[in-house]
Amino acid sequence: MNKYQSLFDTQKEFFYTDATKTYEWRMDQLNRLEKMLTENQEVFCQALKTDFNKPPFEQLFEITVPLGNIKYYKENLRKLMAPEQVAIPKGLEETGNKGIIYKEPFGVTLVIGPFNAPILLLLDPAIAALAAGNPVILKPANTTPTVAALFQDLIPKYFEPEAVNIVTGGREGITALLELPFDFIFFTGSSAVGKVVMRAAAENLTPVVLELGGQNPTVVDESANLDIAVDRIAWGHNAISGQWCIAPGYVYVHEKIADDFIARLKTSIQKMYGENPQESPDLARMISEHDAERVASYIIPEKVVVGGRFDIKARYVEPTVLYPSTWEDPALQQEIFGPVLPVMVYSDLKEITNIIKRKPKSLAAYIFSKNQENIDYFLNSVSFGGGCVNQTNLHCWIDSLPFGGVGYAGMGKYYGKAGFDALSNTKAMLIGNPDLELDVFPPYEGKDIAKNLSVFS
Template sequence: MNRFQPLLDRQREFFFGGASRSLAWRLDQLDRMERLLRENQQALCDALYQDFRKPPFEQLFEITVPLGVIGYYRKNLAELMAPQPVAIPKGLEATGNRGVVHKEPYGVTLVIGPFNAPILLLLDPAIAALAAGNTVVLKPANTTARVAALLAELVPRYFEPEAVAIVTGGREEIASLLELPFDFIFFTGSSAVGKVVMRAAAEHLTPVILELGGQNPTVVDETANLDIAVDRIAWGHNAISGQWCIAPGYVYVHRSIADDFIARLKRSLAAMYGTDPQQSPDFARMISAHDTERVASYILPGKVVHGGRVDVADRYVEPTVLYPSTWDDPAMQQEVFGPVLPVLPYDDFDAMVETVMRKPKSLAAYIFSKNQDHIDDFLGRVSFGGGCVNQTNLHCWIDSLPFGGVGYSGMGKYYGKAGFDALSNTKALLVGNPDTVLDVFPPYAGKDIAKNLSVFSE
């Protein structure tokens, strides 16, 4: 028997008991999660630093965002749970029928988190699942070992195992979990592993949300405010040492301003991280020596216009800018997921957008421009999960903006109401008047069939 089968059985039996469907139970789980975060904030931040030297701002970000999501659900949960009336054809309404939508929990939800935001991207989906009335099995990333160990210690303190449980380990544990018929799976990670998760889910027809990645395009046209653009791109690309699924993956800049853009970008990077970013308290480390070597292999010395230094033992890759890059370069063949930024010049906006449009769909995209025609053209033709205009990254902090990918970069959206809806089954109901006759039944001879059917379309 699968060693995690008893855990699944325990949570499923609890779910069948119906307690998780109540508003009181859901609010209690949110309160428990809030206490876990608030009462252990420093320990969680320390663990983030120990795993890969995450700087203080990025540490607190992982605490404050889930707390904000909890606040949203606490304020809005009763309304989200309430049955929602919907319009139906007037003919049916006139005969005493009404339409209503109920949101019901799926059941036992498996949440598999990534290493780059090992608290935020594990707990945010769990918070949405609990708000929707599901039970949760958490699987934190094993590469952030200290965070995983701390969460494995804390979760049983704050939650009953039939409500929220945690499983630690690596590939073997994930493989065993994926053999089981969970009611919903939420995975955040690479596209390659996302395919594995989806194949496993297909065996049980389990619905999934996949938060994946890809090369996120960024466009800077000749009308852009360059000082604004370079600061936001420099920070957006290099936060978490570039290990951010929504980080700008490459920049297309109009050739007429390319040299100026590069010069300002270099100044911005120096202002943020100093002349020796390895000593900066605000620059994180790569998650492993292997990933350090992987990202270092994308650096073409002849194209380095800033940075380029690597220290594998320290898991350090300097913030690096490559120019002029082309689609044949190693850094353009996949998501870099590190602090190496390819910059490509373009001459013709339409041709550039045509190129981007035909690449695999990304999780995010960004454009810096004051030309509304350019903005509209880019947004209208390029498919991506979400993004910003004259900004980077911040869209993923806002609970009113559904967050998620499309195509290669994932499927499904969450955050706020979108998260509640995604982790709930939409149960649509037509509620009929028990005393009103609606004759649509055989025998049909002698009946005005068209008149009877008209109630469905009027």
């Protein structure tokens, strides 16, 4: 018997009571989550620092964003839950029929979180799931053991097990969980593991949201404000030591401004992290020695124009810029997920756009430009999950902007209304007039079928 079967069954039986479909239950869960975060903010932040030396801003970000999402759902829950009347054919409407969309929870939901934002990216999907009326089983990343242990301690104190429960452990635990017939699975992580999750979900025809990653392109054209561009790229790429799925993965910079861009980017990185970034309190560490070694292996010494140093035992890789890079370089063979940034030069936007859109689709993309024609061309031509113009990364903080991937970068969107809709089954109903006679049944001979069917047009 699966070791998590009883845990799953407890939530499933509770779901069958229909208690989770009420406004009161959903609000109670959101209030409990809010209380857990606010009462334990300091200890959550300390856990992030312990696991990989996240700086204070990145610590608080993981608390404030979920709190903002809770606030959104608490303020909008009644409206989100309300049945929605929609237009139907005029003939049906005039004869007393209505079209109604009901939003109902799927059921027991598994949320598997990643290491890079182990609080935020575990709780944000859980918040959407609970707001939509789904009991949740949480699986935090085992590579952030302090955060995982904290969740294991706190979840039972703030939640009933039939509403929210937690499972910790490594690959064996995930494998066992994925054998269960969950009603919905939400996974954030690598594309490789995303494929494993999707294969397992297919065995039970379980719907999924997959938030994955990819090589996120960034284009800087000759009209860009370089001072703005370099600061936003430097921060966007090096926050969490580059270990976030929406970080700029590589930069294409126009040949007319390439050298100026590199000079300013170097100044920006030094301004943010100092001459010796290893001593900076604002630079996180790699999650493991293995990952530090992996990212360091992408560094080509003769192409280093910024950084290049690393300390594997300390899980440290210096913010590094490689220039000029090519698609043959090791750093451009996969998602880097670390603070090494390849920069390539281009002369023709259409030419590089043609290259980019033939690569696997990315979770994010960015363009820095004052030329609206260039912006429109890039956005229209390249498919990706979401992104920014003249900014990086911030689109993932805004609850009115659905967040998620496409293709290799994942499927499904969440945040705000999109999150509620993703975790809800939209049950479409035609509410018929009980007294309306439609003679459309056999035998058909001698009947004016067209006249009876006219109500559907």
